[in-house]
Amino acid sequence: MIAVLRKPSPIAAAAFVFATMGTTANADQVVKIGHFAPLTGMSAHVGKDDQNGARLAVEEINAKQLVIAGQKVRLELDAQDDAADPKTGTIVAQKLVDDGVVAVIGSDMSSTSIPAAKIFSDAGIVQISPGATNPDYTLLGYKTAFRVVGTDAQQGPALANYAVKVLKARTVAIVDDSTSYGQGLASQFEKGAKKQGATVLSHDATNDKAVDFRSVLTKIKGEHPDVIMYGGEDATGGPFTKQAAQLGIRARILAGDGVCTESLAELAGAATDNVVCSEAGMALSKMPGGPAFAEKYRKRFAQPIQIYAPYSYDSVYIIVDAMKRANSTDPAKILAAMPSTNHEGVIGQTAFDPNGDLQHGVISLFYYKKGEKTLIDIMKM
Known part of the structure; x- marks a missing residue:
């Protein structure tokens, strides 16, 4: 049997075209928001936490x-792994630009956020870091960096x-992990300690891949400091703290937000109780939306939550708020709306x-x- 093909009537053809146009008009516009953080390596647990906040x-x-x-x-999260490596950070930054993202969240590492910032600046794409604390990140003159x-x-x-x-320390010893973050924090602590008379x-x-700190800790033990300040992440700060305790060092160990995670106890064991650490933001329990967000x-x-999830979560909403105020998903218009941001979120204003x-x-x-x-x-700053 031979099938006979009949030409559709003008009315049927018009109906088909109209239906097709309606389907296209009603289709969601897919808008990519970039995200980069260490998803592999020693800091993967922190990077994944950061990514989870944005994904939520x-x-x-x-x-x-x-x-x-x-x-x-419809938003789509374009998530990339910077492996906490500056060179990789620039590679994934360029990939995000090439992917056509309208804005970027990342990284939680100063060491990757800073070199990536130029790439986003050249492309005119907003970059919001949920965790980079080195002052240089926003002092490079890039209008895209927040x-x-x-x-x-x-x-x-x-x-x-x-x-x-509080601890009445008169003498301090300092160790950093040679990264932009660790060096920067240690340097700022050193200036502050000297100013206070210590x-x-x-x-x-x-370095940020070290696992054995006994040599430097043995030297420090002979110096008898009142406190030891460690500039680095929890992946190295945990073993550093544990080995200090094993060597009989009783000095309190101070550290910044990179060490101040929920995983520190797993990494340092009972020695964790000798640590005092800081976060460059409001404590989760005191954030306006903190307890509810933690449950969610x-x-x-x-x-x-490890540490950065609330910040990356709010960062997505801040980008969307800029889209709404600009009434556009154009990266240039999103960027133009960012300086007037006044957003109330999980972390506060x-x-x-x-x-x-x-x-x-x-x-x-x-x-x-x-x-x-x-x-x-x-402490309010």
Whole structure:
């Protein structure tokens, strides 16, 4: 049997074209938001936490059906792994630009955020870091660079002030991991400690892949410092703290937000209770939306928050808020709307100064009691 093909009637053809046009008009516009963080390596648990916060926000916004300029918009998170490596950070930054993202969240590492910033600046794409605390990140003159945490110029002096005023330390030893973050924080702490009248006995450097700190710790033990300041991440700060205890060093160990995670107890064991650390933001329990967010996060990902998830979560909403105010998903218009941001989110109010830093930063101090992170104080900066 031979099939006979009949030409459709003009009415049928018109109906088909109309239906096709309607389908196209009603299709969601897919808008990519970039994200980069260490998803492999020693800091993967922190990077994944950061990514989870952004992903949770994207899922919520899509469920509410975002509309920009009369067009339904579906967000897509373009997640990349920077492996906490500066060179890799620039590679994934260029990939995100090539992928056509309209804005980027990342990284939680200063060492990758800083070199990536030029690439996003050249492309005119907003970059919001949820964790880069090195002051240089927003002092390079890039109008695309923003952050939703405080800086080490605040965090370092806060730790130094606590060491001298509360712990009554007169002598300190300092060790950093040779990264932009570790060096920057240690340098700011050193300046703050000297300003407070403390004597810096030594300032040694290791690296962010180190696992054995016994040599430098043995040297420090002979110096008998009142406190030891470690500039680095929890992946190295945990073993550093544990080995200090094994060598019989009783001096308190001070550290910044890179060490101040929920995983520190797993990495340092019982020695965790000798640590005082800071976060360059409000403590989760004191954030306006912190407790509710923590419950929502645990329900979605079946694990506790490490540290940066609330900041990356709010960063997505800040980008979407800029889209709404610009009534556009054009990267240039999103960027133009960013300086006038005034967003109330999980972490509290976010408004930026001319450099892209928070107008109202705070530093939270913690200690560990039987491995549980416990708030000491919140300092407004």
